[in-house]
Amino acid sequence: MPVFKDLFRSKSRYATVKPSQGDGDQPRPQPARPKEVPDGLWVKCPGCQNILYQRELARNLQVCARCGHHFHVGAVERLSQLLDSLDTFEEWDTDLRTVNPLGFPGYEEKLARMQAQTGLSEAVVTGEGKLDKYPVAVGVLDFSFFSGSMGSVVGEKLTRLFERALERRIPVVVVSGGGGGARMQEGILSLMQMAKTSQAVERFGASRQPYISVLTNPTMGGVYASFASLGDYILAEPGALIGFAGPRIVERTIRQSLPSGFQTSEFALKNGMVDMIVERKDLRPTLARILRLHRA
């Protein structure tokens, strides 16, 4: 779509409003470093019920060494797993802030709580980093922030990610894991982010650079039914929940229990919806290989 390419280079076409919160509540730019894991903390593995030490788990990329269960990975930790080094990462659009466009009850409070808990300002971190020595535009949804759901800021940051990658002619990698899908609290504006991001993906195609979509647990709803499904290559971590309608809603609708393995990565692979299932330890090499093939 070379015709439209120039149009979208200019910034700030979205509606900007003044932040409605007081100064003290403002989220801070998050530190671009994985949080230190305190010694001695342990978790029970939902896969094999074994007790795992978090430090060990972190060393194993948050994958259970016994059963291979893939735990959630925060955005910053994910970046450190995928990029050559976090030092190569330049974060984009840290200045965008979520507002409460519908005046949805309790939204500001919940946001503030999420921000305090996670150190993130929103559910996605975007920017440019180096993978295999070459620049790549990368976006990572963080499940711990509002289930990684997409509101106006997530949609805008992802859209700009694709726009800048198009300008710079560099590939895009997006790691999606948003159980919430669209952000209910922003109502119809969340739904519109599905259109906005999908259009950004398609326009990015003009770069002739690949967009690799990585689906992690869980990728559902409006996230799955937009940019996450539109990758030139779609990789999925093993055992991730992937689908549109939530399993409990499906269960209630059909009034019977779900078949085992329903809406897993393996189910999606069998049904032709993803290209391959990639274990976390193989994710970086696989991304590197695909990107290398595109540079050849």
Added chain:
Amino acid sequence: MPVFKDLFRSKSRYATVKPSQGDGDQPRPQPARPKEVPDGLWVKCPGCQNILYQRELARNLQVCARCGHHFHVGAVERLSQLLDSLDTFEEWDTDLRTVNPLGFPGYEEKLARMQAQTGLSEAVVTGEGKLDKYPVAVGVLDFSFFSGSMGSVVGEKLTRLFERALERRIPVVVVSGGGGGARMQEGILSLMQMAKTSQAVERFGASRQPYISVLTNPTMGGVYASFASLGDYILAEPGALIGFAGPRIVERTIRQSLPSGFQTSEFALKNGMVDMIVERKDLRPTLARILRLHRA
């Protein structure tokens, strides 16, 4: 594809060889009139087992008045059913003759027999006629000639039909009913007609005129898996056999009897392969309506 349009206007790009048969065996240009049905001849309806008089049947467009069974219709009779009048029909490419490119045993003899039996020179009649007072390029496969199967001449005539229609910017209607699919006796050259005709269909798209494909009993194999499936609109007569692999071959492969209604028009409609099922009496009005909408 305006780029290629001019290239294909020139004629005779296929390999021409001299007719190998003696003068006496040469097929004649077929009379463009339905054959007179002699009085008193009757057939048993395979739908309801009733005895039907052929003259009555012909008056009812070869549809059993009792059970609605649709009998085969010859090419010329079909043209007279669909066009404003046979007088509006100008036949194209009557000078093309089938040869025996592989030296396939018995092919010439079978061809001669078919030609004598049907008064046709090949399994398709193509040309231009008027439907609803407007010109339309029309091709009709005749099941009585080699099961309406496609060899080099059928492929060439259909290809030229689409090419001339593109030149003249007129719509195309093709009525397919070829149980034989590709003409085995011309081997791989028959298979290549699938590519040639499919490409002709796509190139015709540059005309912005519609191509309506009408599937009659039976539309199978290479005919179905090429031009017949590529209509902008696909209509099917009720109860026609439509599919790729023949039902007996499927039955032998799966080693169990076929579900009732397998590979019927109704099966194809349910499975999303055709736009609508149209009774023969409604075929002409339906074609007229679609074409009229395209002229609006």
Added chain:
Amino acid sequence: MVNGVFEWERPLIELENRIKELQAFTKEKGIDFSEELATLERKADRLRAEIFSNLTPWQRVQLARHPRRPTTLDYINMICTDFVELSGDRCVRDDEAMVGGLALLDGMPVTIIGPQKGRDTKENIRRNFGLPHPEGYRKALRLMQQAEKFGRPIVSLIDVVGAYPGIEAEQRGQGVAIAENIRRMSFLRVPIVCVITGEGGSGGALAIGVGDRVLMMENAWYSVISPEMCAEILWKDTGRAPDAAAVLKIGAQDLLELGVIDEVIPEPLGGAHRDREQAAQRLKEAVVRHLRELLPLSGDELIHRRLEKYRRMGRLAQETEERLQAVSESPRD
């Protein structure tokens, strides 16, 4: 609702029935009740205005779901001529929960599509209560791409509670189908006018809802989530759907203010079902007007404007450089 009558409109319906009875009586017996009738009519008018001019969001949701509200095929038949219904996705199945075809609208050939609810139980079963499977979205896409091939404008009439939460729908990738539709629809080179005629539920609506113009009937709703499901999430109580309808801002007027839709099509007082013909005429007038505005535009121009329109969607704030500076200089935690 009892017999198609909501509790909150019962006084009006009863009054209307009395008027009808009196009219019938007048005709039958030849007695003149014109004065009494006039009084009753005036009272009814007052009551109608009172009830219907101040509908709550939830009351509108109820109207949008009224069993006598025109369905997609009802509207097609009322606003178009020469409708030729087309079937199938050419891949899996013909999904009767989504209909579409070719028709004349005010003399213009259009491709018209939309989810189709059943008008009785039997039809509802055949049409899966108007909930399309992925093949329904793919069928719609096929027809829209056909429209593009022939340069025909597209009219999308939207009335769907949402995508179908079923096993097969998930199996056949409704997430992928919805995303693919959104993507393809965004880049079609022909005018697209979408109208939320009844319910506009989430991805199921958006899958056929990306347009140059998005209009909405006065009592339709359009939301990222149904009020029931929202109530379930917020309060674990679907019974509080009316509250959810209010906080979600799903009515036509709210969406107009949020910049998500372009125009509200007024309905006959009390809802489209109370005067289906008039509702259809208003729908037709609006659609035709927007199509005529769009028809002169080239494919490039249409796509350009369409993308610009969606590019603006969303509301957020941007920190100033100074503020960010100040914040990042303050000590951590």
Added chain:
Amino acid sequence: MVNGVFEWERPLIELENRIKELQAFTKEKGIDFSEELATLERKADRLRAEIFSNLTPWQRVQLARHPRRPTTLDYINMICTDFVELSGDRCVRDDEAMVGGLALLDGMPVTIIGPQKGRDTKENIRRNFGLPHPEGYRKALRLMQQAEKFGRPIVSLIDVVGAYPGIEAEQRGQGVAIAENIRRMSFLRVPIVCVITGEGGSGGALAIGVGDRVLMMENAWYSVISPEMCAEILWKDTGRAPDAAAVLKIGAQDLLELGVIDEVIPEPLGGAHRDREQAAQRLKEAVVRHLRELLPLSGDELIHRRLEKYRRMGRLAQETEERLQAVSESPRD
């Protein structure tokens, strides 16, 4: 065939086995049999030439079906590096009877696809004996369209008995899928080199067989119908498949003469399975050579030439005007 050995090659195989035994014996015992070995080798060479230089069409069909003949993935692994296999049609299912992905071929990024037979019973069941369903053709098409998006040439390795004659394959429209693939493949703006590596059965082969160049391995077959089915139709006797193979003209040399293929890739004497590496190297050399010829051409030029090529396919005769005149003037019947 017994233990992978055809009746007609048994004398040679036995001789080759004796040579191997003698070589082992020499090594083990340290006794010099070099003179005897030389004689036996000479005899074996003569026999090999005698048997394999005059293969009947049916013998070639047998070689094409040899259980140790390299499969599509075998060839991919031998001729490419960095293969990334991609899955799914994004609609119905991942069909493991069709494989494909992205790889480097002689330093060039290519998209490489093809039907995949199983190399043992278990794999054969998983891969439906290399018989794709419609979703297999659609998966191949998806990958080819991806190749087009990124300007990557396409290599299609064809080894398929035919489309699958099964209920679900018919249900999901394999006729439509094949037609759609033929149509789309014909207009892709990147170079396409197809190679019939083993069996090229009818529509199943053509669905991934429209290319700028169509090559064929020496012992492959390509036909509108399998010899067995042809024999069944002609003589109601599948046992006469060898006769059918002969009349159908399905060998590489015949197809070259008919103008349907562009080049025959010689196989190691006795078939690709007797020296898989060498077979792969010859395949690679031919594919790379053709790709390098095609790479400089623009998308327009590629399509132009591709269409011209298929436009010429077929053989027929054209009556002269005078003859037609004469015939139509003669009395009827």
